[in-house]
Structure formats: structure tokens, C-alpha cells
Amino acid sequence: MAEIEEPRVVSANVDQVEVADSRRALRDTSRLGASIDTVGLLNPIVVTESGKLVAGRHRLEAVRRLGWAEIPAIIVEDDDLRNRLAEIDENLMREELTVSERGRALNDRESILESMGLRAKASPGTNQHSEKEVPDTVSGTSESHEQPKQEDAPQTTDDMAGEMGVTGRTARRWQRAADTVVRGVLDELDRMHREEGDETANSTTGLLELGKEDENLQRSALHFYKNGDGSWKPKNISEALKKARRDRKNKERAAKRNALSEDMKGVELPDRLQLIHADFTDALSEHPEGSAGLVFSDPPYDLPSLHLWSDMAHYAGSALRPGGFLLAYSGQSALDQVMRRVGEAADLEYFWCISVPNTHGQLRHWQRKTWNSWKPLLIWRKPGGSDEDWDWFRDVLEVGEKDAKDYHDWSQPMSQASKMIEKFSAPGELVVDPMCGAATIPIAAVLSGRRAIGCEISDEHHDAAKARVSALMEEGAFDSEEAA
Numbered sequence: 001m002a003e004i005e006e007p008r009v010v011s012a013n014v015d016q017v018e019v020a021d022s023r024r025a026l027r028d029t030s031r032l033g034a035s036i037d038t039v040g041l042l043n044p045i046v047v048t049e050s051g052k053l054v055a056g057r058h059r060l061e062a063v064r065r066l067g068w069a070e071i072p073a074i075i076v077e078d079d080d081l082r083n084r085l086a087e088i089d090e091n092l093m094r095e096e097l098t099v100s101e102r103g104r105a106l107n108d109r110e111s112i113l114e115s116m117g118l119r120a121k122a123s124p125g126t127n128q129h130s131e132k133e134v135p136d137t138v139s140g141t142s143e144s145h146e147q148p149k150q151e152d153a154p155q156t157t158d159d160m161a162g163e164m165g166v167t168g169r170t171a172r173r174w175q176r177a178a179d180t181v182v183r184g185v186l187d188e189l190d191r192m193h194r195e196e197g198d199e200t201a202n203s204t205t206g207l208l209e210l211g212k213e214d215e216n217l218q219r220s221a222l223h224f225y226k227n228g229d230g231s232w233k234p235k236n237i238s239e240a241l242k243k244a245r246r247d248r249k250n251k252e253r254a255a256k257r258n259a260l261s262e263d264m265k266g267v268e269l270p271d272r273l274q275l276i277h278a279d280f281t282d283a284l285s286e287h288p289e290g291s292a293g294l295v296f297s298d299p300p301y302d303l304p305s306l307h308l309w310s311d312m313a314h315y316a317g318s319a320l321r322p323g324g325f326l327l328a329y330s331g332q333s334a335l336d337q338v339m340r341r342v343g344e345a346a347d348l349e350y351f352w353c354i355s356v357p358n359t360h361g362q363l364r365h366w367q368r369k370t371w372n373s374w375k376p377l378l379i380w381r382k383p384g385g386s387d388e389d390w391d392w393f394r395d396v397l398e399v400g401e402k403d404a405k406d407y408h409d410w411s412q413p414m415s416q417a418s419k420m421i422e423k424f425s426a427p428g429e430l431v432v433d434p435m436c437g438a439a440t441i442p443i444a445a446v447l448s449g450r451r452a453i454g455c456e457i458s459d460e461h462h463d464a465a466k467a468r469v470s471a472l473m474e475e476g477a478f479d480s481e482e483a484a
């Protein structure tokens, strides 16, 4: 049997042990200190011949705090890479390490092995930490290894995984997580784990999901995860990532709109279309009675804007010809108040309610705990007229096109608007949208051979509407016979 050399243990002066990475954050050593105080130091620290600490930073700190002048230390040769490796290997066995810390440590030890010429680099085109096996040159665990195992060869990642009680695949997932999440984000997640008990740094799935995104998105997800957005706080990093992705998409859309409105400023609109930049309660107050065949709008759904339903109904009651229709998209939560306000404001008859499926799938209504997948399109009619005033219609609309929100975050699909305009107004008639946003309804009306007025109070949305019309003009969309 080979003789095992006893480690050389000496008593080292606590103040003379040299700590290389002395700025690295330390965990709280008070519990460790209390245990050393009671039962003594069970494992000596590891120090090189020249006095550099290799392993046992927390033990050293704990005894320093206990006021010890000397500490038992195993002395090893001054071979820095091997010592660093020994330090990492020892650290890796600590149970309180997070997934992020284990992944980083495993990555560090692989770089050290590579520098020592003991481990093959991943072959070109393979992801270093993909779930396929990467050939190691130092292990005796795989029969396919060509090099014989050296007696003093350091352990492979698979060996280390085995010692930690996990599979090689798990270890490689930790490595990939630590490799793909940017350093500053990982540092902060580790800090949150240490100081706040947050478990994200321990979630392999969460870290891997985060690591799929670029640095900016990772940072903004971390920001939402820590701070929420004022009214809402994500439960986990995955929810924060979703919010960060949505946010980025909205910003990209807004930038696209701004670029378009800059490009298109000063372009003439088609004769049949008037876009007014104003509050409709002022701008349309003098509008001739009975001049419109259809008033069609999508008012804001928030409670403070409910008064706009009274104003719009009042306007429609006057501007519509007898038998003309008022169509308006509505939310569900204050439907009772919407119906009451319209009923009180004007002499309009309730006609029908159409179900409009959400273009972008289900939305969560938090207060009512509802997964909302449709909205009502409410219809009223001014008394008079004839049954020639509208055509047969289905009361569930098709899902509209998904790119509808490129110009306005709350845009309705143009195809839905066109269908309704064709059913509820006659060619050549005037269609008015008092709150037109990016002008989906007025544009659809003109493209369907009607005349249209759209009113919009916000600068941004009015500009976006003009830009949209101008872009369509450039494409020749208004040149067809129907729109002429």
C-alpha cells in the first residue's frame, strides 16, 4: 500500500497570513466563531510556504474576531494554480453555496485546469456548458479518455459533481447559468441571497432563463424584481423578465412611432379625412346636427374617464342623423355606469352588444380575479331611420391582426373597424371618432369609401395618427376607387 504523506501542520500567526482577494465579501462568521469557541478549530486553514492563504478565509476571520493570535495551518507548496484549485474544491463542498456560486466556482476551476494544460477546451462549435459531455483529459471516470490518469491529477467537473451529490448534467447547468448571467447581476442576486434570503441565486431555471437575455434586459429584469413598477411587484425573476420584455417592446414601438411622426410632418391628408388635434368636447361642439351616419369610438377604459361616455353620447345624440348608430368599445368592469351615462345623456336606443376577442390573448383583471379574453362593442341607435340602415352582422368578431398596436398601445385592429363601418353606415356617409388615438377607425372609414373625422387630444397620438396616414398615402392605400 502506498504511504500517505502526513500534511505538515504548523501554528501560523493570524496577522501574518496573506489574504489574496481580501476585498471579496465575507459571510457572517459569528456562528462559525461560536462553534470554534466551543469545540475548537476542527479543520486547519491551508497556507502556502510563503504565507498565502489558500483555503479557510472564514475560519481565519472567525478566529481573528475571537482574538486568537495563532491558528493551526496546513502548509502546502507555493504552486498558485494548484492552491487556487484546492481552495475552490474545498469551497465547493460548502452546503450553503448558491447555484450561482457553485456555477462560478466550477467555471473558475475549469479555467485553472485549462491553464494547467490538464483539460481539453470544448471543441469548436460546441457550447462549453452544453448538456452534452465535454471530453476531459484528466479523469479516469470515462473509458474513452486517451490519457492515462495521473496520480495527482485534479478531479474533473463530473467528479466534483459526484462529490457534491449531483449529476454532471446538473453541474453543467449551474455552470451555464453562471456563465450567461452577467457578473453584476449575479453579484447582486448573491448579495440578496446572503442579506435578504432571496432564493433567485439558487434557482437554476430562473438563472438560465435570465441568462438567455442580453445584458440590458437582465439588468432591467433585476430592477423590476427588486423594485416592481410602483403598483406591482413580481413574485419571481421570471415574472420580472416578462415585464422587462414587455417594457422593451413598448419602448421600441414608441420609438418607431416617433421616428415616423418626425418623417411625416407636414404631409397633406386625403380630402375625405380630417384629423383634429383637440379635446372633442370643444372641437366638435359646433358640429352640424344630423350630419354623421356613424359615431364610432374606443374611449379610455379607466374610471376617471367615465365622464367621456356622457360627453360622447351627448355629441352623438346631436350629430347623428335619425337611424344613425353610436358604436363604442368598452371595458367590462364599469359597464353598468357606461350604460347609465349613455342612457342619461342622449335620446339613443340601446341596440346590441358584440363580443370582440382580445387580439393579444388573455389579460388579467386583478380586482375581479378574471382572465379576460373579450371586450364588449356596444351599439346604440338614434331613433328614426329605416331597417336599411344596417346589414346582417355576427355578434362575435374575428380576432383582428396582431400588429395593430404599432401606432398606439390601445389600438383596435383595422379589419374589425372596417367590418363594423361597412355594416353600420352607408358609402359616402360621415363617420366620426371623437377619441381616435392613432386613427384606426377614421382610416378604416376612408378606406371603406366613407368620409371621416377623427379627434385626438394627445400630441403623441395625433402625430402617430398623421404618420400612419402619411405612410398609407405613400403606399397608395387611398388611391383605390373605393376610397376616392
Ligand SMILES: C[S@@+](CC[C@H](N)C(=O)[O-])C[C@H]1O[C@@H](n2cnc3c(N)ncnc32)[C@H](O)[C@@H]1O
Residues within 6 Å of the ligand: 278, 279, 280, 281, 297, 298, 299, 300, 301, 308, 407, 408, 410, 411, 412, 434, 435, 436, 437, 438, 439, 440, 441, 455, 456, 457, 458, 461
Ligand atoms: C383607447 S384610445 C383609442 C385608440 C384608437 N381606437 C386606436 O386604434 O388607435 C383612447 C384615446 O382617446 C384619447 N382621448 C381621451 N380624452 C379625449 C378627449 N377629451 N378628446 C379627444 N381625445 C381624447 C386618448 O388620448 C387616447 O388616445
